[in-house]
Amino acid sequence: MVSDPAAEYAVVLEGIGKSFPGVRANYDIDLRVSKGTIHAIVGENGAGKSTLMKTLYGMHQPDEGTITVEGQRQTFKSPTDAIRAGIGMVHQHFMLADNLSVVENIILGDEPVGARGVLKMDEARARIHTLMESLGQHFDIDAPVGTLGIGQRQRVEILKVLFRGARILILDEPTAVLVPQEVDELFANVKRLVENGATVIFISHKLDEVLAVSDDITVIRQGTTVATTTPAQIDRRGLGQLMVGSELPDPSGRETAIGSEVVLDVRGLDVAGVQKGSKLALEDISLEVHSGEIVGIAGVEGNGQFEVCEAILGLRPIERGSISVEGTEVTDKETRDRLALGLSYIPFDRHREGLLMDAPLWENTYLGREDEPSMSSGPFILKRKIEADSREVIARFGVRTPSEQVPAFALSGGNQQKLIVGREMASNPKVLLAAHPTRGVDIGAQAAIWEELRTARDAGLGVLLISADLEELIGLSDRILVMFDGRITAHLDPDTATPELLGSYMTGEMQEAS
C-alpha cells in the first residue's frame, strides 16, 4: 500500500484490542479507510465486527490501540463524541421509538431549539425534507415510526445520521433485513452519499454484496484483521477462504431418497390477523412434508412464516383448516400433545423463545421434555437422570462447555444454538420445524448444524426449514415454497432457483397463477 499522509484517510484504527469476560473480542486490529470510499468489513458471525464498530462509535472504550478520524487522534467516551467527530452509525437492529414521529426520532439528541429549550419543529422539518430530496425519498415524516415498513425504517436511520452532519457512515449488516430489490435501492442510496463526499463503512458477511458494492475490503477473522484487498484483486472463493481460514461449508448433499410417508400435512389453513377485522395473517396455506424431506420456506420476515409455525404447534388459534402429524389429526390438540406426537421446533429467536439464559444447561436440555418417562417419576423430576441426559446431548452435539451446570448465558451464540438443536433432536422427532437454525452462529457451528440436519433427514426426519439465508435454503431444501402476504405464492425447485428469482417472489413482484 502507498503511504498516504494521514489526512487522506477518513478513519485509521491501529492496534485496537477489546476483551469481555471470558472472550477476547478484538486484538491487533488495523484498519485504514480512505475518504470518499465504500469500505467493506467482512467476517463471519462472532469474528468481532460489531465489537469493532461499537468501539469506533464510542459505545465502549477499547482496552488498547488508537483511533484517528480525519487526521485527528480521538478518544470516544460515548456516541456523542463520535457524532461530534462526524461519525454516524446505522444499527442492524433499528434504534427507533415506535410511538414517536419520524421527525422526533430523527432530531432526538440534536434538536434544533430556540429560547428555553423550545423545539423548532418547522426548521427541523425543512432540514429533513432537504435531506430526503437529496436521497430521492418521500414519506410522511409526522407519522409515528411504528406505522412504517422495514425499508422506510432503515431510511429513517440513515436520515438520523445525515441530520447530524455525519461524514463517515457505519452501516452494520444493513442488508440482513432487506429483500434483494430493497438491497439494490439501498446501494443506490449509498453510492449517492459517497458521490456527495461521504465515507461509508459497510459491515457484512455476504460476500457477493461486498464484492459488488465496495471499493476496499478488510477481512476480520477470530477478532483480528487478516487482510485488506479490493474487489478487483480477489474473487468470492478467495474472500471466503480469507474469512473462515478454510473452505466455506456447503449446505447441499444428499445420499438417500425422500420417503413416501407424509409426516406433516397442513390443509387449507386460515389464521386471523392480530386485530379484529384486519386481514387474515395466513390464507389458505396447504403444504406437506414427507419423511426424509426438507421443505424450505422463503419469504421476507413478517409474511406469515412465524404464524405458520405457531399454528402448526398449536400456539395460535386457527380459523379454518387441518393439521396432521404422521397421519394423526392434531388440529384440536394442545401444544404439549402435539410435541409428544413427534413434532419439534427450533424457534426464531433463541434468546426470546429458545433458552432460559440464567438457568443451567441441564434445565435447558430438559425444557419441553418434562413428559419423557425416563426423567420423571409421577409428578416429580429426577434430577440425576436429567443431568445425565444433558451430558449426553452436550457430547453428541459437540456443545463446547465445561459442564452441564453452567448457565446458558456463559455459552457463545453458536454453542447456544447447538444446544437448542440438540435438545430438539434428542426426543427423536418425526417432524422438525427449523426457523433460522444457523442465524448468527459462526461457520463451525453452522457446518455442524447442517450436518446434523442432513443426518437426521437421511434417517427419515421431515423438516420444514425457514431461513433468510437464501443459499442455505437452496442448498438444503428438496423443495422451496415462497410466502408472501400470508399466502404461499410459489413452489420452486432448488436446482433451478436463484436468489434473484426467489427475491422476485418474496417481494410479491411475481406470483404463480393460482
Add this chain to the structure above:
Amino acid sequence: MNKQKLQRMAVTSASSILAVFVALAICAVILLITGKDPIKAYSTLFGAITERNVQLDTLNRATPLFISAAAVAIGFKMNLFNIGVEGQMRVALLTTAVVGAAVKLPAPLHVLFCLVVAMAAGAAWSSIAAWLKVKRGVNEVISTIMLNFIALGVVAWAFDEFFRVESETESLLVKTKTLPESAWMPDIVDRRLNGMFIVALLVLLFFWILVWKTKFGFRLRASGANGGAARVTGVNPKRMIVIAMLISGALAGLVGMRSLLGDVHAYQNGLAEQQGFNGIAVALLGRNHPVGILFSGLLFGFLSAASGQLQLEDIPKEIVTIMQGIIVFAVVIINGAVKRYDEQRIQRKAAAELERQHEVVAA
C-alpha cells in the same frame, strides 16, 4: 451438591447478610443523629435474643411472615408480582370468621374446615387479578394494588353492615360472632406460640417441593425465566398465570389465620394488618427460596418481637421498621450490583475451564 451451585449460594447469602449489616450501620447513624445511643439500642435489641418470651414471640410473629412470603415468592417464581396478599388475606379473614362461626364440626375438622375456607376465599379474590391479566391484559401489579384497596373498603363495609356484633365486655371493640372453640387453632406453648407455626413450616416445605422437585414447578420456573421459551415447549402461559395466582391467593388466605384462629377468634377491624405486605419484604430478602424465607422471616419476626424492649430505653421501636425498609433496599441494590459482577465471573470461569480442557486434549 456441586461446586457451581455452592458458589452461587454463597454469593447470594453473603449479599443478604451484607444488606443486613448495611441496614444496621445506617440505622446507627440515624440513632446518633436523633440523639440516641446506637450501642445501647443494639445491645438491648440483640440482648433480648436470650429471653424465652422473645424467642417464642419471634416464632409467633414469623408464622404469618413465612406464609405471606411464600405466597409472594410463588408468584415471583414466574415473574408474577402479587402485591395483593394483604387484600386476599383480608377477604379470607372476614369470610372465615363468618363461615367458621356458622358451622358446627368436631375440633380438628373444624380447624381444617376454616383453613380450607380461608384458602378458597383468598384464591377467589386473587382470581380477579388472574382473570384481568389473562383475559384483559391488565398488569397484575396495578390490579392487585387496586384490589387491596377495594378489599379494604368492601370488607369494612360488609363487616359494618352485616356481621358486627357489639361485644358485652369491651363495649368499644366491635367484632364478629366469636368462633366456637372447636375452630380454635391450639397453642404449642400456651398463649406464647400458636400451632399455626407448624402449618407455616408445612407451607414452606410444600413450596419447596412444589417449585423445585416437580414437573409443574419446573414449568413454573421456566415460565418465569423465559415465558416465550416455556410457551413454545408446550406450557400454556395463561393457564400457568391462573394456577400460580390461585396458589398464591390460597396461601395469602392462610396468612391471617394465626391471628384469627389462634388469637382473637373473631374478626375485628385492623386484624392481622400489614402481615400481607410484610411478606413482600421477607420474600425479597429471602430471595424467593424457602430456606432464605425461613431465615429472613425469623429475622423480621425477631426484630418486631424484640423492638418492644427498646421502648424501655426510651428509643422508639419504629427504628425497627426503618431497619426493615433499609434491609429491603440494601438487598435489592446489592443484588443488582452483584449480579453483573457474578455473571462476568461465571463467564470468565467457563472460558478458562474450556481453555484448560482444550489443552488437556491437545496434550
Add this chain to the structure above:
Amino acid sequence: MSTVELLPAPAPAPRQSVFQRMPRHRRAMLLSLGALLIVSVVRVFTEADDLTSSGTVSATIRVSTPILLAGLAGLWAERAGVVNIGIEGMMIVGSWLGGWAAWHWGSWAGIGIAMLGGVLVGLIHAVATVRFNVDHVVSGIAINILAAGTTEYLSIIAFKGQEGGGESQSPPGKKGFGSFDMPFLTGGNIGSWKTPDILGWIENKGIVLISDMAGIAKGFLSDLYLPTILALSLVPFTAWLLWRTRFGLRMRSSGESPQAGESLGVNIARVRYQALAVSGALAAFGGAYLSCVLTNTYRQGQTGGRGFIGLATTIFGNWTPFGVLRGAVLFGFPEALRLRSDDAVMALFWVGAILLAILSVRFFMKARVVPGVVSLGVAALCVYTYNVVDAVPQNLVAATPYALTLIVLGAARQQLRPPAHAGMPWRPGENH
C-alpha cells in the same frame, strides 16, 4: 417498494358521524355541556343543590389537588420510563416534612422543604432503578416501607411532648395560606371595598344549567389558595414541556425507547434522574398540601392511599397531563360531595343511571346486546339503590376510584397507551 410492516396496519376507521368528525376541543365542549345538563336536571328533581354548588366545586378542587399532584408525579416518572409505586411513600415524606417545617417556619417553608425532601426520595428511587437496575416495583415498595417507618420514628422524636403535638401528630403550623376571591365575580375585595358577588347571586336563583354554570364558575374563582393555583398551573406547564421542548422529547424517548436515545448520545440516565427528582417533588408537594394547605398539622396516615389513587389517575389519564387532571377531579368529586352532604352523593346514582342508559342505547344501536343489557341493568340498579338506601357507606365511596380504574383498565385498554418501555429493566450500554 415493499410494504412489509412490523406492526399490523391499524384497522380501517369505521364510518364517522358528524360528532366524531368535529375538532377535539369542540367535541369535548359538547360532551361536558351534555354532562352538565344531565347533572343539572338531576339536581333539580332530587333537590340536591350541593351537586353543583360553588362550595362543592371549591371543595372538589381542594380535594382533587393532592390527587392531581400524585398523578402528575406518576406521569413524570412513567413518561421517563420508570414505574413509581413509591408515590405514596414520597407523599408521606412530604406531609411529614410539610407539617414539621410549617410548625417551625410557616406553611410556605413547609411546602418548600417538603419538595426538597421529595427530590431526595425521588433520587433514591432513581439510584436504585437506574444505577443498580433494581425492579421498579420493588424499589417503590421499599420506599413506601421506609417512608412510613421513618416518619413514625421521627414523629416520636420531634413532636412527642411538644405543645399541640403528639406521637403521631405535629403541632399546628404557623400562619396558613390566605384565600382570595375574584372582585365583582365572586365578591372579592378591592382595597377595603367588598365588591358584589355576581356569580353567587346567579347561583342562588336555581335556574337549570345557568345557575349550575354560575356555581361552577364561582367554585373555580373563589376561596382560592396560592398553592392550589400553583398545582393547577403545573398541568399546562407539563403538557408544554412534554410536547414542545427538547427536555420533553428526551423524556418521552426515555420512556418509549431508551436504546434509541442512548445511541444518539442522549444521556438517558440523567433524564431519568431529573424526571424522578421532579416526580418526588410533585408527590411531596401533594403530601405537604395535605398538612400545610388543607389542614395545618401533620397526622400519621394523612395521605390515606392518595399516592395510589394518583397512580390510578396516571393510568386513567392515559399518561397525559390534562387526562390526569380529569381523573383527579373525577376521583375527588365524590369525596368532596360526601364532605358537603350525603344526599348529594345519593343524587350521583341518578347521574350514573342516566349515563349508563345513554351508553346502553349506544350499545344497542351497534347491535351489541350483552353490554347493552348489562349497562341497562346497572342503570336500573342505580335507580333502585337511590330509592332504597339512605346514605352511601363511606367505605364503599373510598373504594370507588380503585374499582373505576380497574374497570377502565379492563374495558378500555385498547384506548390506553402507556409509554412502551415503562417499568422494563434497562442498563446503559447493554442493549445492543
